[in-house]
Amino acid sequence: MAYWLMKSEPDELSIKGLEKLGSARWDGVRNYQARNFLRAMAVGDEFFFYHSSCPEPGIAGIGRISLAAYPDPTALEPQSHYFDPKATPEKNPWSAIDVAHVETFARVLKLDYLKQQTALAEMPLVQKGSRLSVMPVTAEQWAAVLGLR
Template sequence: MAYWLMKSEPEELSILDLQRLGTAQWDGVRNYQARNFLRSMAVGDLFFFYHSSCPQPGIAGVGRISASSYPDPTALEPQSPYFDPKAGAEKNPWSAVSVEYREAFSRVLSLGELRDQSALGEMPLLQKGSRLSVMPVTAEQWQAVLALRG
């Protein structure tokens, strides 16, 4: 099993939305490196659900990959903010995965709190200039973050 961190703006999809829905499509990733990480995911992999671009960014909970990557249908939908006019049914460069809810933390683990943990010093999320919306997490980093949730 692999571990990941995936970012979403809470007004787009929050951990509480995922809890309510049970499952959701994780789409709209338009960075090739992040897309490649999506393509590396397997059913059963776990991910930290990170709330981004909001008043309190941070890790809000845990989800699970419920379906491995498939062509992102939002790239083909003209009304979607993730529409890609260069994508087509035969050649869609973008991928999505299906995810399911596992756990909402009792509080959001802030970037500051994460940065204070020496065990997380190499975590891609905490590296200067890191803006990827999907990134790997090591087993050690996974355990260190889980220990913070209380």
């Protein structure tokens, strides 16, 4: 089993939103590196749910991959914010996955706090200028974050 971290704007989907829904489609990824990580995910893999572009950026909980990568339907929907005019049903470059709620942390592990953890120094998340929205997490990093809850 592998570990990941995925960013979401809580206005779109928050950890509490996912908790309420139980499961959701994770779509709209429009970056090739992030997409390739989506495609590397397997059912059962777990990920840290990160809140970005919000008053309190940080890790807010845990989710699990419930369905492996499939073509992202939002790329084909003209009314979608994520519409890609170059995508066709036959050739859709973008991928989505389905995720399930696992845990909502009692408090958000804030970005500035995560940055203080030497065990997390290698994570793209805490590195200056990194905008990657989907990234792998090592078993050591996973355990370190769990210890901060």
